[in-house]
Amino acid sequence: MIRRLPTEPIDRRRLIVGAGATLGGFALQSCATTRLASRALDPGCTLHPVYVAPDRVIRAVAGLRPYREAGFVVRAEALGGKRLVHNYGHGGAGITLSWGSSMLATRLGLPGHQGAVAVMGAGVMGLTTARLVQEAGFSVTIYTKALPPDTTSNIAGGQISPFGHYRDSMVTPEWRAQFAAAMDYSWRRFQIMVGEDYGIRWLTTYTEGDGPDPSDPFQRYHPAARRLDSAEHPFPVDNLSRFDTMYVETGRFLRQLTRDVHLAGGAIRVREFATPADIATLPETLVFNGTGLGAGALFGDAGIRPIRGQLAILLPQPEVDYAFTGEAGYMFPRADGVVLGGTFERDEWDATPQPEDISRIVASHRRLFQGFRCTPT
Ligand SMILES: Cc1cc2nc3c(=O)[nH]c(=O)nc-3n(C[C@H](O)[C@H](O)[C@H](O)COP(=O)(O)OP(=O)(O)OC[C@H]3O[C@@H](n4cnc5c(N)ncnc54)[C@H](O)[C@@H]3O)c2cc1C
Numbered sequence: 001m002i003r004r005l006p007t008e009p010i011d012r013r014r015l016i017v018g019a020g021a022t023l024g025g026f027a028l029q030s031c032a033t034t035r036l037a038s039r040a041l042d043p044g045c046t047l048h049p050v051y052v053a054p055d056r057v058i059r060a061v062a063g064l065r066p067y068r069e070a071g072f073v074v075r076a077e078a079l080g081g082k083r084l085v086h087n088y089g090h091g092g093a094g095i096t097l098s099w100g101s102s103m104l105a106t107r108l109g110l111p112g113h114q115g116a117v118a119v120m121g122a123g124v125m126g127l128t129t130a131r132l133v134q135e136a137g138f139s140v141t142i143y144t145k146a147l148p149p150d151t152t153s154n155i156a157g158g159q160i161s162p163f164g165h166y167r168d169s170m171v172t173p174e175w176r177a178q179f180a181a182a183m184d185y186s187w188r189r190f191q192i193m194v195g196e197d198y199g200i201r202w203l204t205t206y207t208e209g210d211g212p213d214p215s216d217p218f219q220r221y222h223p224a225a226r227r228l229d230s231a232e233h234p235f236p237v238d239n240l241s242r243f244d245t246m247y248v249e250t251g252r253f254l255r256q257l258t259r260d261v262h263l264a265g266g267a268i269r270v271r272e273f274a275t276p277a278d279i280a281t282l283p284e285t286l287v288f289n290g291t292g293l294g295a296g297a298l299f300g301d302a303g304i305r306p307i308r309g310q311l312a313i314l315l316p317q318p319e320v321d322y323a324f325t326g327e328a329g330y331m332f333p334r335a336d337g338v339v340l341g342g343t344f345e346r347d348e349w350d351a352t353p354q355p356e357d358i359s360r361i362v363a364s365h366r367r368l369f370q371g372f373r374c375t376p377t
Contacts, residue, residue, distance in 0.1 A: 063155030092164030199249030236371030
């Protein structure tokens, strides 16, 4: 099996949080390295290792995933004389679900509406909602406390894969249908945006695990998935699979979306909403709520909570053209640096990187890539 969809928010990549987990990973890799070193490797060894060392770290970042056990919210309600459409709570899958979730939100809000539209928030949900509103022919103003690059969306690693955003036992069949519809649209929308302008590309992902699970309804989002023989890869791990998916360089993507909003005549105003009564003062009668984690305090949703993620970013290595997820953490190569993750820390509100955690992330990846069983030809 490759990576089942989550019943717990823990497995975009096997995330390293505590020293115990990390040490466990080290122990595993160490044994696996010894076991695998003696096996022959096919000479078609073309993967370049990532050069991992503390002095190659160019920045460390942390962000708070807006997580809801009951899943993300797309719902319309009346607010005074306005229609308010919520679109928040996407946990560790907000980039992945953005276009699809925002499409569902606009389908709830736009039919029958006349006049200008307001969008709250300028993360990936706010920006994709604003673009879809414009594509439907409406003028839009984004109202937001913070703009890119100061959003959680800018922190995201950018793998298109729907992980870490709900608890299996907490969601309804209706919600699962909503999730499937969002995923379907996002999957198709990101594909037609592949290219340098939006910073989106396909990469093969090597992932620790037993291989594809044909019973997984979301398996189609892992095309070309198969289990690998140890002679087919250089990683010092026992069980490895591969699949293809898209990766988003989030900074570039959000910058481009912001430009698109402006180019299409949209306005962006910096404004914080403290209570729903503040929203009542907006001139627009249709308002989309893309405030992410901020929706909890603003609308009294006690079901949303932060899950902190920390990343170490290494010097770019353009020759690295694959991604990895496994016991060591995850590695996504991007033009703005090689992203190493990560942590999954529940109810942690401090969005600053912790030096000890960053050191552990770097150390686990250093170990992984030092164990590479070949050098590229
Ligand atoms: C380390 C890390 C790695 C991740 N990796 C991935 C990944 O690989 N793939 C993936 O799909 N997802 C990933 N995610 C998850 C993803 O980043 C989030 O799900 C997504 O960014 C949520 O987007 P958003 O627009 O809802 O929220 P945000 O990006 O937080 O945007 C919210 C916006 O609302 C504004 N706002 C908030 N409150 C108010 C208020 N009261 N008044 C006015 N404005 C307000 C904010 O200023 C901001 O502009 C990752 C997250 C982290 C932290």
